Amino acid sequence: MQLYNKLSAKEREALLEEAGEDRLTLSFYQYAKIGNPDLFRNHLFIAWDQMEVLGRIYVAHEGINAQLSVPAKNFGKFKEFLDGIYFLENVRLNIAIEHDIKSFLKLKVKVRDKILADGLNDETFDVTNKGVHVDAKAFNELLEDPNTILVDMRNHYESEIGHFKGAMTPDVDTFRDSLDLIEKDIQDHKEDKNLVMYCTGGIRCEKASAYYKHKGFQKVYQLEGGIIEYARQVQNLKLENKFLGKNFVFDHRRGERISEDVISNCHQCGKPCDTHVNCANEACHLLFIQCEECAEQMSNCCSAECQDIAALPYEEQKALRKGKGNSNKIFKKGRSEVLKYKR
Template structure:
């Protein structure tokens, strides 16, 4: 019984190209009480591997968080399988605005302590006492209200390339960092303001809304389905789009264009740009924003040092990496001092 990947990303990429068939990039989440996450993990892997589903899925006692690439021709049986699992029946599926057949190249289903690393002790508050979910139309009305405080629950590198106008965008590296900062900054408005939150697909706001209600905020709202669902509704209902720039996504695309505005800058030369890349030096792999001109000049690297390493024969690069852990810069998301125009 095969419970893990047997193909490399390159082998899978070749098979996708050879098949020449469309795939759908989908995400969903669901908070639920799961008695044995490992059993569910194995069940999902076996079923989805047969459907040639690829992606990154986290399963925990508190629920499931999934980002997937599904062959378009298999979407029907994939949905039937989801509906056969009681707590996932009719779960909302966020379908990507921009499709890419290679958004994911492996199927990774992992058991985690939590489906989002929030650093919270869930036993201290009622996680089911959530804020009010609102669709795109009501969201647009709320954020124009002078009594509303709009908060982006994502990290700095996400909001840097795109966010709603007039949103508070905390300068944080992780979701858990933002929770206390937002509470402290908005402490005086717990009763007189409407706290409206949004994130990529809704999962971060789901827990945060319950947390903030526990902390004394009286009027808490969250954007249903996040930026992904908002964009779908705006286009379907011909509503005014109040999102500026790109929506950062956690797959090989790294971003979806929502509006024509480019609100970020190349971290190396400062010109308008909102294209995230990873440094080509595998010992670095830093996530940063790089324009086409700098990519060419720097050979897709973040620094001269990395450019020099990347130019070495591959075996020499492997020798230099041998015995060393992953660079901490991987987790800095554009914070590296080598970037002159970082946020």
């Protein structure tokens, strides 16, 4: 019984290009009590592998968090499968505005301690006592209220290329880093201000809203479905779009344009740019913003040092990496001394 990927990313990419079939990029999450995450993981992998579903899925005792690419022809079957699982029936699917047949190249279903690395002890507060969910229209109205504090619950490399007008955008590397920092900044407004939060698809706000209510905030709101669903509602209902730039997404697209504004800059030359890339030196793999001109000049690398390494024959590159762990730069997305124009 196959419970793992047999094809490499390159092999899968070639097959997808050859088939040329439409695929839908989507995400969903659900907090639920899962007694045997390993068994559930295998159940998902077997079913979704047969449907040609690709993506990155985390399963834990507390629920599921999934980012997926589903063949358009199999979407009905996929939805029927989800509805057959009692805690996933009619679960909200955040379907991307832009689709790419190569948004994911493998099916990875992993068992984790948590579906979101939040660093919180869930036993210390009521995780079900969440903030008020609001749709795009109500969200826009809240933003017009002078008593609203708008907080971006994402990381620095996400908010750098796109965020809502007037939002607090914490300069953090991880979600867990943002929680205490935000509370410290707005602790004097626990009773008199509307605390309104948003993230990519909503999962971070689910936990954060309960955490802040536990900390004494009285008026807590969260954007239902996150930026992904907001963009869809704005488009379908012809609402004012208050989001500037791109929404960072965790697949091979790296970004989905919500407005034509370019609010960030190339980290190497400083010109307006909001295209995230990974350094071509696999030993570095740093995530950063790079314009087309710098990509050509630097051979898709973040530095001259990486450029020299990437130019070596593949076997020599492998020899240089042998016995070495991943560079911390991989996890310090966009933070490196070689990036002259990193904000």
